[in-house]
Every structure is written in C-alpha cells, then in structure tokens.
Amino acid sequence: xxxxxxxxxxxxxxxxxxxxxxxxxxxxxxxxxxxxxxxxxxxxxxxxxxxxxxxxxxxxxxxxxxxxxxxxxxxxxxxxxxxxxxxxxxxxxxxxxxxxxxxxxxxxxxxxxxxxxxxxxxxxxxxxxxxxxxxxxxxxxxxxxxxxxxxxxxxxxxxxxxxxxxxxxxxxxxxxxxxxxxxxxxxxxxxx
Numbered sequence: 001x002x003x004x005x006x007x008x009x010x011x012x013x014x015x016x017x018x019x020x021x022x023x024x025x026x027x028x029x030x031x032x033x034x035x036x037x038x039x040x041x042x043x044x045x046x047x048x049x050x051x052x053x054x055x056x057x058x059x060x061x062x063x064x065x066x067x068x069x070x071x072x073x074x075x076x077x078x079x080x081x082x083x084x085x086x087x088x089x090x091x092x093x094x095x096x097x098x099x100x101x102x103x104x105x106x107x108x109x110x111x112x113x114x115x116x117x118x119x120x121x122x123x124x125x126x127x128x129x130x131x132x133x134x135x136x137x138x139x140x141x142x143x144x145x146x147x148x149x150x151x152x153x154x155x156x157x158x159x160x161x162x163x164x165x166x167x168x169x170x171x172x173x174x175x176x177x178x179x180x181x182x183x184x185x186x187x188x189x190x191x192x
Contacts, residue, residue: 014092046107054099057090104129105151123151136169
C-alpha cells in the first residue's frame, strides 16, 4: 500500500512541479544554451532500485573542456543552479518515468558500486530520489559514511509520513542553501 501511495504522490507532485517550474526550466535552458552551448540537458547512467542502471537527466553546469578541473569548468550560472538545485529539475521526468522517486537516497554513479559494503548496498532497496534524508540533514557537506548511514535510515524507516517530512524540510534546505558545497569528497559522492 505504501508503494502505491508514494507512486501516486510522486507522479502527481512531479506534474504539478513541472507546471509551476516551467518558466524557470525555460529560462535555465535558454541561459545554458547561450552561455555554454547545446545540449542544455545531459544524461548519464546512475544506479537505481535493485542496482539497475538508468539514465538520469540534469541541466548542464559545466563547460565541455577536459583540460580544466571540475572547479574551473563550472560556470557562474552553473554554480547558481547547483546551489539552488535548479540543475536537478529535469529529474522530475525520471520520477514520472518511474526510475526515481521524489524522495530516496541520491543515485550514484555505477562505478561506485564496487566500493560499497553489503550493508551500504541496501540503499538500493528503494528507488533513488531527487531529495532524501541525507539531503535534509547536511546535504553534500556530509562525509560518504554519514550519507550512507542517513540513506539506510530512510530505507529502514520508509513510510508516507517520512516521505512528506523530507519534502517539507527540503523546501527550507534549498531556500537557505543549507549544507551546500562544491568542493571535496562530498561533491564527488553526490551530484557533479
């Protein structure tokens, strides 16, 4: 029953958010094309439910120049859309498609899988999310280990009430840019 309710919430809220965010999506798309060129949205594989791979969608925040470091490749606008989490909005399509949930552990790159312990692999017993328990309890200022502990807390306490609590707290975390960092190991663990 919980899965059905959360799926209904995921789809309904994602459609509402896409409609409300349409002006932001259009402006972001145009600014990226003008400042960085096409494509404005890119996709790459991430680990999802049951360790299955899926294509995750994001707005680009970096110029395409492999001779530069990641920090040098991030544009001023790229920093802004990361800080405000606007770069994550295309993942609402992933939610509607069923690859992700609005709430769950953040999806990681497939190559990280070999570094997980059996306990850490349990984070893939639920769908990955755009936001999660780790994101509202420190975001990417947390260490790998702290994020895994918080991800597993969500897996073990998966419920409609926790889902709603995380969505509510996400609004304030994003609004205040709490726990946001572009540097160090936390950045490599989470989204780039």
